[in-house]
Amino acid sequence: MAPLQPLQAAAEPDAGQPSGSLFAQARYRPLFEDHRARLMGDTLTVQITEQVSATQKSSSTVDKTGSVSAALTAVPGFASNSFGRAGAAGNSSNTFEGKGTSENSNTFTGSIQAIVIGVLPNGHLLIAGEKQIGVNQNVDVLRFTGQVDPRNILPGNSVASTQVANVRIEQRGRGAQADAHGLGWLARFFLNLLPI
Known part of the structure; x- marks a missing residue:
């Protein structure tokens, strides 16, 4: 499985030459600040609550x-x-x-820890996270990327996925269980020749 690709990581702010001072503007955090993610490398929890439902109906009658x-x-x-x-x-x-x-309904719930991989000029954060869970010979991989407005980060350093822009959620599996759900190369070959 290909490694997770960041959306568009901004360059890390330059901390400047070491001056011997304990104060560094690039890493400064006020003492009484609410510790919310705002710098590259900070982590935050994404509560995934995605639900998509679509229904389409059509009817036509001709009588002559x-x-x-x-x-x-x-x-x-x-x-x-x-x-x-x-x-x-x-x-x-x-x-x-x-x-x-035609009806289609998808529901995805869960949570994942994401890392700030970039900070845009307007202060929005580019985040990416990956979680792998292996049981016996099966591995489930969950990947999440998106863009967060810091004002939407809740206390406790968490954000709902519905408040994240440009969301990309991917869940895939590796192992015997995932292989059982896929078509073999020979079956795909004959399916292309005989689509009926």
């Missing part, structure tokens, strides 16, 4: 009916009863009805 009727009663030069009851009639009917419904 036609009728034609004709009769021949008299022709010049012939007796009026020569053709008897000659006539022609035709009917046509066309009916079409179609219905379609």
